[in-house]
Amino acid sequence: MCMDTSSTTSLLNANGTPFSTTKRYDGDIQKLNAVYKKNYQSFDDLGTKGGIAYPTGYFTYSNNKNSATDQEALIAEIVVKVNQLGHSEIRKVDSGHMVLGCYVIGVTYSAELWKRITPYIDVLAPQHFSETHKINPVVKATGLPALLSDQVFGNVYPEALLKAGRTPGPVPDHLDRRVLYHLLSRRLAADPDFVGVSFCACLHDNAHTVAAYDRGQPGFFTIDNEPRSKTIATAQEANEFIYKHVRQPLGETAIKKLDEDYHETITAYQAISKRRNAFLGEQ
Numbered sequence: 001m002c003m004d005t006s007s008t009t010s011l012l013n014a015n016g017t018p019f020s021t022t023k024r025y026d027g028d029i030q031k032l033n034a035v036y037k038k039n040y041q042s043f044d045d046l047g048t049k050g051g052i053a054y055p056t057g058y059f060t061y062s063n064n065k066n067s068a069t070d071q072e073a074l075i076a077e078i079v080v081k082v083n084q085l086g087h088s089e090i091r092k093v094d095s096g097h098m099v100l101g102c103y104v105i106g107v108t109y110s111a112e113l114w115k116r117i118t119p120y121i122d123v124l125a126p127q128h129f130s131e132t133h134k135i136n137p138v139v140k141a142t143g144l145p146a147l148l149s150d151q152v153f154g155n156v157y158p159e160a161l162l163k164a165g166r167t168p169g170p171v172p173d174h175l176d177r178r179v180l181y182h183l184l185s186r187r188l189a190a191d192p193d194f195v196g197v198s199f200c201a202c203l204h205d206n207a208h209t210v211a212a213y214d215r216g217q218p219g220f221f222t223i224d225n226e227p228r229s230k231t232i233a234t235a236q237e238a239n240e241f242i243y244k245h246v247r248q249p250l251g252e253t254a255i256k257k258l259d260e261d262y263h264e265t266i267t268a269y270q271a272i273s274k275r276r277n278a279f280l281g282e283q
Helices: 029-036 043-049 065-093 111-120 136-142 159-163 174-190 229-245 252-279
Strands: 002-004 008-010 146-152 194-200 202-204 219-221
Touching: 029 043, 029 065, 065 111, 111 136, 136 146, 146 174, 174 194, 174 229, 174 252, 219 229
Parallel strands: 146 194, 202 219
Antiparallel strands: 002 008
């Protein structure tokens, strides 16, 4: 397939033909034309001068089911090729290097895609601890442990993301950040499926003029370089817990209790946000 975003790019097989296009459409160019409203004369015609446009938004797929399936397949093929290349290049210079794979932003890959890239990585690296895209079943299926590549624990997000339920909820100050760091560190360290976590955080407080979104991001130091001692102490204590229990996972009952504590807290934060909006008569 060719994939057209701001410009046309194509993923080609070794023989130079667009990846799996012919196979996906049983060698019938008219089937492809019907899906994409095109008038290519052959697959060679598509490969030399054609382009197929897909939505460019963040994990946005076409409204057409057949087109969306093609789009997902193309993305998966790109993911596999990138992991193959990375693994090959790393192994050329270091046979024992741990390959973390690619940072998977926002949502994890499908279980099927994780399985396809298993030969090229040593750990799974989803971005978030998520109930929507659970990684534990993939750990069981692939035999690889998970390392959270960019776990959020208190960034300040715009209301649009809060309303969409795509963030843990409002985290207005450092006390809340300490709560989430405390809960997450224990939940993850206790679980034998996880071997580590990289928390997403700023070192210094940022003003909205130099940080993402519509408000400044909080850090471990003020903009005047004064340490936020309680936030730092909470992180230090939690990190000690991680180092201890990642080697000595807790039992199933203890993990379940930690999981409930974390999700109950997230639900409480989200409820606060909803009540605030309801008070103001907003949806």
